[in-house]
Every structure is written in structure tokens, then in C-alpha cells.
Amino acid sequence: MAKxxxxxxxxxxxxxxxxxxxxxxxxxxxxxxxxxxxxxCGNGECGACTVLLDDLPVRSCIILAHEIDQKEVxxxxxxxxxxxxxxxxxxxxxxDAVQCGFCTPGFVMAVKALLNRTKYPNDQDIKEALGGHLCxxxxxxxxxxxxxxxx
Amino acid sequence: MVDIPQVxxxxxxxxxxxxxxxxxxxxxxxxxxxxxxxxxxxxxxEILAIDINEVQKLEGIEKVITGRDIKDEIINIDIGDxxxxxxxxxxxxxxxxxxxxxxxxxxxxxxxxxxxVEYNVLPHTVKAREAIKEDSPLIHPDQDQYNRHLDTxxxxxxxxxxxxxLRKGNIEKAFxxxxxxxxNRFDYPQRSHxxxxxxxxxxxxxxxxxxxxxxxxxxxFFVRTAIADMFKVKATDIIVKSGxxxxxxxxxxxxxxxxxxxxxxRFVPNKYVKLKLTREEAFNASLIARGAxxxxxxxxxxxxxILGEKAKIYFSSGAYGSxxxxxxxxAGHNCTGPYEIxxxxxxxxxxxxxxPPVGAFRGYGHPEVHWAxxxxxxxxxxxxxxxxxxxxIKNMLKPGSINALGQKIEKENGDLLGxxxxxxxxxxxxxxxxxxHKVYGKGIAAxxxxxxxxxxxxxSATLRFNEEGTVDIACSGSExxxxxxxxxxxxxxxxxxLPLDKVKIKEDISTDNSPYGWQTIGSTTxxxxxxxxxxxxxxxxxxxxxxxxxxLDVNKEDLEYRGNKIVLSENEDLFVNTDQICFGYLHDNxxxxxxxxxxxxxxxxxxxTYTDPKTGQGNAAAEWTxxxxxxxxxxxxxxxxxxLLNMMMAIDAGKVINPKLARGQVIGGMxxxxxxxxxxxxxxxxxxxxxxxxxxxxxxxxxxDLYDTDFDVYFFETPEPIGPFGARGIAEHGTxxxxxxxxxxxxxxxxxELFKLPLSNxxxxxxxxxxxxxxx
Numbered sequence: 001m002a003k004x005x006x007x008x009x010x011x012x013x014x015x016x017x018x019x020x021x022x023x024x025x026x027x028x029x030x031x032x033x034x035x036x037x038x039x040x041c042g043n044g045e046c047g048a049c050t051v052l053l054d055d056l057p058v059r060s061c062i063i064l065a066h067e068i069d070q071k072e073v074x075x076x077x078x079x080x081x082x083x084x085x086x087x088x089x090x091x092x093x094x095x096d097a098v099q100c101g102f103c104t105p106g107f108v109m110a111v112k113a114l115l116n117r118t119k120y121p122n123d124q125d126i127k128e129a130l131g132g133h134l135c136x137x138x139x140x141x142x143x144x145x146x147x148x149x150x151x
Numbered sequence: 152m153v154d155i156p157q158v159x160x161x162x163x164x165x166x167x168x169x170x171x172x173x174x175x176x177x178x179x180x181x182x183x184x185x186x187x188x189x190x191x192x193x194x195x196x197e198i199l200a201i202d203i204n205e206v207q208k209l210e211g212i213e214k215v216i217t218g219r220d221i222k223d224e225i226i227n228i229d230i231g232d233x234x235x236x237x238x239x240x241x242x243x244x245x246x247x248x249x250x251x252x253x254x255x256x257x258x259x260x261x262x263x264x265x266x267x268v269e270y271n272v273l274p275h276t277v278k279a280r281e282a283i284k285e286d287s288p289l290i291h292p293d294q295d296q297y298n299r300h301l302d303t304x305x306x307x308x309x310x311x312x313x314x315x316x317l318r319k320g321n322i323e324k325a326f327x328x329x330x331x332x333x334x335n336r337f338d339y340p341q342r343s344h345x346x347x348x349x350x351x352x353x354x355x356x357x358x359x360x361x362x363x364x365x366x367x368x369x370x371x372f373f374v375r376t377a378i379a380d381m382f383k384v385k386a387t388d389i390i391v392k393s394g395x396x397x398x399x400x401x402x403x404x405x406x407x408x409x410x411x412x413x414x415x416x417r418f419v420p421n422k423y424v425k426l427k428l429t430r431e432e433a434f435n436a437s438l439i440a441r442g443a444x445x446x447x448x449x450x451x452x453x454x455x456x457i458l459g460e461k462a463k464i465y466f467s468s469g470a471y472g473s474x475x476x477x478x479x480x481x482a483g484h485n486c487t488g489p490y491e492i493x494x495x496x497x498x499x500x501x502x503x504x505x506x507p508p509v510g511a512f513r514g515y516g517h518p519e520v521h522w523a524x525x526x527x528x529x530x531x532x533x534x535x536x537x538x539x540x541x542x543x544i545k546n547m548l549k550p551g552s553i554n555a556l557g558q559k560i561e562k563e564n565g566d567l568l569g570x571x572x573x574x575x576x577x578x579x580x581x582x583x584x585x586x587x588h589k590v591y592g593k594g595i596a597a598x599x600x601x602x603x604x605x606x607x608x609x610x611s612a613t614l615r616f617n618e619e620g621t622v623d624i625a626c627s628g629s630e631x632x633x634x635x636x637x638x639x640x641x642x643x644x645x646x647x648x649l650p651l652d653k654v655k656i657k658e659d660i661s662t663d664n665s666p667y668g669w670q671t672i673g674s675t676t677x678x679x680x681x682x683x684x685x686x687x688x689x690x691x692x693x694x695x696x697x698x699x700x701x702x703l704d705v706n707k708e709d710l711e712y713r714g715n716k717i718v719l720s721e722n723e724d725l726f727v728n729t730d731q732i733c734f735g736y737l738h739d740n741x742x743x744x745x746x747x748x749x750x751x752x753x754x755x756x757x758x759x760t761y762t763d764p765k766t767g768q769g770n771a772a773a774e775w776t777x778x779x780x781x782x783x784x785x786x787x788x789x790x791x792x793x794x795l796l797n798m799m800m801a802i803d804a805g806k807v808i809n810p811k812l813a814r815g816q817v818i819g820g821m822x823x824x825x826x827x828x829x830x831x832x833x834x835x836x837x838x839x840x841x842x843x844x845x846x847x848x849x850x851x852x853x854x855x856d857l858y859d860t861d862f863d864v865y866f867f868e869t870p871e872p873i874g875p876f877g878a879r880g881i882a883e884h885g886t887x888x889x890x891x892x893x894x895x896x897x898x899x900x901x902x903x904e905l906f907k908l909p910l911s912n913x914x915x916x917x918x919x920x921x922x923x924x925x926x927x
Contacts, residue, residue, distance in 0.1 A: 019257075035173070036171065037170065038170070038174070038348070039176065040347045040349075040397075041430040041845070041846055043847070045430075045846035046430075076169065077170065089165070089168050092168050093164045093168070096160070096161060096164075096811045098163075098164050099398075100347065100348070100395070100397045100399075100632030101166070101167025101168070101172050101395065101397070101632065102174060102346075102347040102397025102398060103397075104167050108168060123858070127854065127858055131853060131854055131855045132853075133853075133854060134347065134846065135347065135854075136347050136851065138815060138818070139815075139819045139823070139857060140853075141818050141857065141862050144858060
């Protein structure tokens with residue numbers, strides 16, 4: 001069983017036939033070869049696969065591909081050309097908020113979503129934005145410092 | 152002291168932030184087959200029958216492989232106890248029983264359900280203390296007959312596959328002389344590494360019987376050796392490649408899924424086969440971590456002097472032993488903590504249990520025994536009515552002390568006392584802003600760590616000057632977040648006296664052409680691969696001087712290397728630029744003098760020996776690292792909820808190569824261990840099935856747990872003679888003393904002693920108005 005969907009991914013229109021059981025993450029990684037979005041758990045628990053769906057951060061592993069019909073998706077690949085990306089990259093680098101880098105694109109997407117929501121995030125905003133993201137390397141200190149630099 | 156050139160950012164930061172960095176699951180090949188694994192639902196069972204008739208008929212299924220396909224392929228690292236697929240018997244829930252290969256993973260998924268397996272369920276055991284009982288089911292009844300690459304001193308007709316003994320002095324005399332003997336048992340349960348990237352491997356056998364594998368491994372050369380041994384082929388016919396790892400922490404060292412991937416791929420020559428674990432499989436079908444019960448019986452004098460200590464350590468090592476033999480040893484060496492104790496009797500056991508096999512995990516035996524030792528010191532202090540600092544300082548290893556292995560501690564081993572005092576000083580100066588209904592506690596622990604490794608665990612590096620005067624360097628240290636390549640670039644740049652941008656470090660490893668490196672484990676890469684690079688640099692400089700001497704027509708010995716040029720020592724006006732001679736000097740008439748500069752550097756830890764089988768002593772540890780750690784916690788008096796306010800470490804790093812990365816390693820290690828201290832524990836049901844194989848049920852620290860925490864990291868720099876520019880490894884050490892620091896902080900806050908990790912809010916709540924140690 002499959003469905004044909006119309007969607008915009010990273011500013012590009014797509015008309016694709018997707019099986020009903022396919023997740024958005026699988027569509028991105030396996031069909032469209034956008035491997036910047038990572039799979040950490042496949043259960044919506046870790047945040048590594050976060051993308052923006054109509055500007056809101058979602059876990060692409062628990063969104064079905066056919067659900068993005070008539071919607072717009074932005075992945076880490078599409079974020080690269082935005083000004084916010086450069087800012088986020090700069091602070092992540094300055095604080096060395098990256099170790100193995102596997103969870104990083106998900107964190108970057110979360111921060112981008114945070115900046116979409118508010119230009120001047122407070123502590124509570126940052127906690128809400130990052131709280132559901134797991135990182136096993138950094139201990140989060142550097143990530144928190146990086147995001148606070150954006151404030 | 153040499154100034155190490157500082158990089159602005161780690162060399163791979165841009166790739167990782169942008170998602171360009173390729174991890175194993177980002178690699179695929181056309182016509183690649185997906186391997187899906189049918190796993191045992193039972194912790195211990197005989198396999199009576201496997202019916203694959205139905206599944207083979209399904210569309211798109213290329214091949215189904217079971218244990219019946221195994222001839223004599225066995226994974227024998229130290230003990231030949233492990234087949235890549237279960238043969239006749241399963242020994243843990245999650246053990247591979249059959250593999251389905253298909254181009255379409257949906258078809259493969261469906262196929263798994265059509266394989267029928269008949270089991271005869273056997274009694275099982277998941278805890279070492281149960282498994283050592285005489286009436287316990289034997290998990291490997293034939294272990295006597297197993298081939299071993301190493302004498303592990305196993306106990307016949309028991310589940311004990313490894314027994315490490317350490318003997319020093321006369322323990323019975325110590326107990327007789329003691330004013331007090333204090334005996335406690337401490338439990339450190341099994342954990343999961345939970346690297347954010349699960350394990351993956353892709354393998355293909357060519358028609359020339361050569362295997363090419365891409366794997367998320369910290370140990371490509373080790374994997375090569377193990378797989379070559381398994382198939383009885385030459386190591387050179389096994390090519391293992393690895394690139395970026397989404398976290399390793401020891402759980403991707405030795406071997407985990409690589410032998411199974413190689414075995415499955417053998418049935419479909421010329422096709423790549425990819426096995427990528429789901430998160431659930433990463434929990435219950437890769438390597439797990441720790442799992443030790445430690446009994447300490449300590450003889451003390453009333454002034455706090457420790458006269459002797461008897462330790463029994465029981466590791467619940469899981470169903471197969473090779474990946475934890477040396478953890479048992481490391482825990483044995485280090486269970487005395489950083490103290491000089493004259494009379495020691497240690498028995499450390501690796502015990503088969505019906506869980507996934509335990510493998511290396513950041514800290515490698517040390518956090519388990521420090522949990523016991525540093526809690527024990529705290530309890531001794533309370534029982535003797537003495538200050539815990541006084542006891543620690545009185546017994547501390549210092550220059551001239553003889554450690555448990557019989558090695559003499561030198562000043563160059565590091566400033567343990569300085570580190571400890573620094574942490575106490577910092578803890579004392581922290582003023583707590585007390586809130587109603589909360590209590591507060593400060594906890595401290597001293598630590599020591601030594602890597603345990605084969606005596607011939609070499610590292611090496613290659614160095615190549617390019618035509619423009621830039622330098623390429625390769626060494627086989629895996630990049631898994633610790634920043635190895637960045638540190639190597641800095642070490643090379645310092646040694647070559649060339650700017651950072653002239654030195655490039657090769658990032659991926661391929662065993663067919665990368666310089667040999669045993670494994671990226673044990674916090675050893677900075678000093679071992681670093682030393683190999685320095686060796687290569689030394690030889691390159693010599694070669695450059697040789698070229699320069701031909702060009703300048705002077706003696707090589709009269710020349711001095713200054714990075715971008717080579718000058719005549721007594722007359723600096725006579726020189727030649729490095730970039731003019733690094734490829735041989737080209738005269739106007741086309742004549743070339745000298746040769747391209749390409750060198751190879753090696754490093755072997757010097758003077759390591761096997762330990763004496765009777766005493767367990769010997770030169771088994773190549774280096775020692777000392778430090779101290781502290782935490783400040785807030786506990787809600789009504790709910791038991793614990794909040795971490797401060798976390799800190801002082802460590803003698805020898806020489807910090809990159810302060811930002813070093814701090815990140817220490818903090819990352821501490822927070823990872825905070826998981827073990829407060830929340831993480833693999834739990835098994837009565838049927839032996841793992842009950843919490845997801846991030847929902849197995850709680851690792853989240854940003855919310857750390858948002859309001861203040862961190863302090865202090866580096867001491869007593870140069871380590873064997874390290875590059877004096878550097879020691881520091882990547883694991885953050886884990887070592889965090890659990891006891893929490894335990895001691897809770898004791899100070901609530902007056903209760905807890906003995907079993909994790910120190911969950913629930914456990915604190917249930918014990919807070921009691922005397923402690925309700926077994927929950």
C-alpha cells in the first residue's frame with residue numbers, strides 16, 4: 001500500500017509515492033539520500049532525527065512519510081544556507097559542543113526551532129527546546145553554553 | 152615546556168554540525184543486502200529445531216542462515232566460547248539464532264516472523280552471586296574443553312571463567328593487628344553504553360576470498376585479527392575500514408556484531424551485507440557494561456591507617472567471556488584505590504551469566520571498584536570517628552610507595568595529593584543557598600586508573616611531506632568524539648614546528664594501508680599514537696637534515712631543524728627551506744639531491760609483563776593516572792528527589808594538549824557516570840528477559856538534569872615521561888569516582904549509607920528515614 005504525496009523538502013517540490021509504513025526518516029535517508037538526519041533510537045526518544053515540519057521540530061522517526069503530504073520539511077541539509085545555521089554553527093564550535101557529532105544535527109534543528117519561536121530565549125525556553133534531546137558524549141555543559149551564547 | 156599550538160575548533164566540527172560526517176549507516180552500496188537477525192526470546196534454552204522452509208520460499212529472500220551453517224567458525228579472542236550464531240543452545244535473550252538476508256528490509260522483517268524455532272527452556276541466572284553457587288545451572292558445561300588464547304584460570308565445573316588473584320603481604324596478620332575490621336558489600340549493576348549511534352557493519356567477500364568490511368568499530372585491527380582467526384584465513388585477507396563513530400565508550404571495542412556480519416556475508420559472495428542494530432538490539436544484543444559485586448573487608452588501626460584489605464569481586468560477565476577477561480584483571484589491580492596497603496588479598500572473578508556479554512566501558516573495571524573503595528573509606532571514617540580526608544591522605548600512594556602490583560610509585564606518576572586538596576578546597580568554598588524542605592550534601596572521592604592491555608599493544612604512524620611542504624599524517628586512532636585527530640594534529644604540529652594548517656591528519660582507517668594500531672581504548676591513543684607520531688617526526692627531521700646537508704654541502708650533524716627551514720647551527724645565514732627539500736632538492740639544471748621525506752613511527756609500551764599467576768603482581772600497568780572528584784547535591788526531604796548542583800574533578804593530565812577538548816572529555820565522562828550513579832541499571836524479569844531496553848525505560852542523563860549544574864575541571868601537569876610532551880590519557884577518568892562521590896554526598900546529607908547503585912530517587916526516598924540499605 002502506498003500513497004502519492006506532494007511535499008516541499010528543503011525548498012524543493014517533491015511528488016513521491018511512499019509506502020504507508022515508511023517513516024519520514026526512512027524517506028529522507030533511504031529514498032532521498034539525505035543522511036544528515038540521524039537515527040538514534042527509532043522510537044522518538046532521543047531527538048537525533050529532528051527535522052522541521054511546517055516550522056515545528058518533530059522526530060522524523062515517528063512521523064510517517066505520508067503525513068507530510070501538503071506540508072513543508074526542512075532538514076539539516078536545508079538549514080545550511082540560512083543565516084541562523086551559521087550563527088548556531090559558530091556557537092557550537094566556540095564551545096566545542098560537538099563530540100562524536102551523531103546527535104548534533106538534531107540539536108542544531110532544535111535550536112533553529114527555538115530561534116524561530118523566539119529571538120531572545122530564556123532559560124525555560126532553552127530547557128524546553130533541548131530537554132528531549134539526548135547526548136551521551138558532552139554532558140551537555142558545552143551545548144548549554146553554546147545555546148546561551150545566542151541569547 | 153613546549154607550547155602546543157592551539158586549534159580554534161576540533162578538525163571535524165564543521166562536518167559533524169552540518170550532518171556531512173559519514174557514520175556507518177550513511178554508507179550503502181548498490182545491490183546491498185540487509186541482514187536482519189532472529190534473536191532468542193529466552194535467557195537460556197536448548198534449540199531443538201529451526202524450521203526455515205517457509206521463509207526460504209518468500210519473495211526477495213536471498214539467504215537464511217542458522218547455527219547449523221556453522222562448521223568450526225568460533226570467536227576466540229581469549230576464550231573460544233562464542234559462535235557468531237547460536238549453535239544448539241542460546242545463552243542470553245537477544246542472542247542471534249538466524250539471519251535473513253534480503254534486498255528489501257521490509258521483506259526481511261516479514262520473513263523473520265516465519266522462522267519457527269523450538270526451544271527447551273533451561274534454568275537461567277543473571278547475577279554472578281547466584282551463578283557461582285554449586286547448584287546453579289552451568290552456562291558453559293564444556294568450558295574445560297574450550298581453546299584458550301590465554302590461561303584465564305577458570306574454575307572447572309562452574310560458571311567462573313576467569314579468576315584473577317592478587318596477593319601482597321600477609322592479610323591474616325593484618326586482621327590480627329587491626330583495631331577494627333570493617334566489612335561491606337557494594338553492588339554496581341550492569342549498564343548499557345547507549346552510544347547515540349547503534350552498532351553497524353557492512354561486509355563483502357570477494358571471489359578471491361578476501362573480505363572487505365566497513366564497521367562502527369574502535370578496533371579495526373582487532374576485528375581483523377578476530378575475523379581472520381575465526382575463518383582461519385590470513386589477516387591480510389581481511390580488510391576492515393572505519394570512519395566516524397557516533398560514540399564508542401568501549402562498547403565498540405574488541406568485537407561485537409562484526410563476526411556475525413562477516414559470517415553472514417560469506418554465504419552471498421560479492422554482495423555487501425549490512426547489519427545495523429536497532430536501539431533495542433543495541434541494548435540486548437551488543438556488548439553491555441559493568442555489573443560487579445564487590446566485597447571489601449578492611450583492617451584498620453584506630454588512627455585510620457589501613458593495615459590490610461581483602462576483596463572479592465564478582466562480575467556478572469554475561470554469556471561469553473572474552474570481552475571481559477581483562478576487566479576482571481583491571482578491577483583486581485585497582486580495587487585498593489589510590490592507597491598504599493601492605494597486605495592485600497584480592498580475588499576477582501569473571502562469571503558467566505545469562506545476559507548479553509559484558510565488554511569494555513569507559514573506566515574499564517575502575518568505577519566498579521572505586522564505588523566500593525571510596526564508599527568504604529567514607530564508612531571507615533564514620534566508624535572510627537575520623538575525618539575522611541585524614542584517612543585518605545594518611546594512606547595515599549605517594550612517591551616511593553609500592554602499589555598493589557608491586558610497582559614503585561614515582562613523583563612523575565602525578566600529584567594525587569594536590570588533586571585531592573584542590574577538590575576539598577573547592578567543595579569547602581561552595582556556599583549553598585539553602586531552600587526549605589531540602590537537605591544538602593557534599594561528596595568526595597580520590598581515584599587512580601591504569602590501562603590494562605596486551606604487553607605488545609603497539610601504535611604506529613606514517614608521515615608524508617608533500618610537494619608544497621605540507622604534511623599528511625595517519626595513525627590508527629578512531630575518532631568517536633574524543634577529538635583524537637585534533638589532538639594528533641596539535642602534537643604533530645608542535646613536534647614538526649610547523650603551523651597547524653600545514654599538518655593534516657587522515658581521518659578514516661583501513662587495515663590494508665593504515666599504520667597498525669591495536670585498539671582505540673584505555674585512554675591510550677594520545678600517548679601511544681602521539682608517541683608514534685613523534686617517532687615519525689624525529690625520523691622525518693633526520694631525513695630533512697640529510698637532504699639539506701647534500702644541498703648545502705655540510706655535515707648533517709651541524710644542521711638545525713627550525714620547522715620551515717634547516718639552518719647551519721653556527722651560521723644562520725646558511726639555510727634551505729623545508730618546502731624546497733622535502734621532495735628532494737631540484738637544481739636549476741634538473742638535478743635532484745636527496746629523497747622525498749616519508750617516514751614511519753612506532754610505539755610499544757615498554758617493559759610490560761604478564762602478572763605472576765600466584766601473586767597477580769608484575770608490571771601490568773604501563774602508566775598511572777591520579778585525580779579526585781566531588782559533587783554537591785540537593786535532596787528534597789519529602790520526595791527524595793536529588794538534584795546535582797556541582798560536579799568537579801582535578802586530574803593530573805601530565806600535559807594538556809587541548810584544554811577545551813580535555814575539559815569536554817572530563818565532563819562528558821562524569822555525566823556519563825552520573826547515569827550509573829543515579830538512574831541506569833539493566834533490569835531483567837524472572838524469565839531473564841531485559842525489561843528496560845529503550846530510552847524510555849533506561850534513563851540516561853538528559854539536558855534537564857544538568858542545566859543548572861556548575862562544573863569545575865582542574866588540570867595538574869606533572870609530565871608523564873612516556874607521553875608526548877608529557878601528556879597522559881584522560882578520556883575515561885571522569886567516570887571513575889563519580890558514583891562514590893554521590894554516595895558519600897548522600898551519606899553526608901541524610902546520614903544513611905547506600906551500598907547498591909543506582910542511587911535512584913526512589914531508593915533515597917525509601918531509605919531516607921531509615922538506617923539505609925533497603926534492598927530496592
